[in-house]
Amino acid sequence: MGSINFLLNSFFSLCSYKEIVDTHRRIYSQIRNEQFFSKPEILNRENEIIQSFFNIINSREIEN
Amino acid sequence: MEGVQIPYWNKNITYNQINLFGYIIQVADYHSASIPEDVLPPEYDVNRFIEKISNYDDIVTVPKQFEILMDITNNDLLGALHLGFVSTRIMARGLDTRAYPNITVTESDMVIWSKKIAQFEVFNNHCSDSPGDTYYFWTHMFAAVFYGLNRSNRRLYKTAFAHGTEIMKFFRKVIADTPITADHIEASYIGRRIGLLIVDLYSKNNNRRR
Numbered sequence: 001m002g003s004i005n006f007l008l009n010s011f012f013s014l015c016s017y018k019e020i021v022d023t024h025r026r027i028y029s030q031i032r033n034e035q036f037f038s039k040p041e042i043l044n045r046e047n048e049i050i051q052s053f054f055n056i057i058n059s060r061e062i063e064n
Numbered sequence: 065m066e067g068v069q070i071p072y073w074n075k076n077i078t079y080n081q082i083n084l085f086g087y088i089i090q091v092a093d094y095h096s097a098s099i100p101e102d103v104l105p106p107e108y109d110v111n112r113f114i115e116k117i118s119n120y121d122d123i124v125t126v127p128k129q130f131e132i133l134m135d136i137t138n139n140d141l142l143g144a145l146h147l148g149f150v151s152t153r154i155m156a157r158g159l160d161t162r163a164y165p166n167i168t169v170t171e172s173d174m175v176i177w178s179k180k181i182a183q184f185e186v187f188n189n190h191c192s193d194s195p196g197d198t199y200y201f202w203t204h205m206f207a208a209v210f211y212g213l214n215r216s217n218r219r220l221y222k223t224a225f226a227h228g229t230e231i232m233k234f235f236r237k238v239i240a241d242t243p244i245t246a247d248h249i250e251a252s253y254i255g256r257r258i259g260l261l262i263v264d265l266y267s268k269n270n271n272r273r274r
Contacts, residue, residue: 014090044183046185049127
C-alpha cells in the first residue's frame, strides 16, 4: 500500500508541475545556454562509451 | 545477477519495483509521501561520489564516473548504476533535498558541477546541459538493467522507459502546462542502450550455465 501511495504521489505531482516553484530552474537553463554557445569538447561519444563500459565490467569481479 | 532484488547497502531489505519507478519518474521534493528505504543509497556514498568528481583533475566522462561508482559500491553493478542516477540528479537539479536533507547544492555548486561533467554528443543542433544529460544517462541505464533483469512485469516497465521521453513531454506540455526545454534524448538513448546490452550479456551468460 505504501508503494502504491508513493507511486501515485510521484505520478500526480508530474501533472501539477506548474504549481511548483523550482528555484534552480533558472540556473540549469543558464548552464544549458552557456554550453550551447561555448561548445565544450564532446567527450561522451556513444561508441567509445559502450566500449569503455564493457572494458570496465570485464576487468572487475562483479558482485551483483 | 538475473532477478537481483537486494540493494547493495542493506542486505536485509529488497528492492520494490513500484517504489523505484515512483522515484525515477519524479524527484521527491514535488510531493510529500514518505520515501521508501530501498530507493535511497546511503548519503555517505552520495557525498563520496560528488566529492570524487568535484576533486578530479580533469573533466569527468561517464566511463570514468562508472569506475568511481564501482569503487564506492565494491563492484556492485546495479548499486553503481543506482548511486550514479541518484547522485547526478541531485547535482544537476539541486533537488531531492527531502531525500538527502544534509546535502546542500547551491547555484554555484551546480555551475561548478557543469564544468566538471563531460558533454554528450547531440544528434541535432539543440540546447542541452551536460549535468541534465548525465543524470538522464544514468537514470535510463539503471532502469534498463534493473527492470530488464527482473522477470515480473518486465515488458510493462520496458515499454514505459522506451517511451519515457515522449510520455514526459506530453505530461509537461499538455497536462502540466510547463513544456520542457530539453529532452536529453541522446544521453537517454545511449544509457538505455548500454543497459540493454548489459542485460543481454547477463542473460546469455546465465543461459550458457544452464
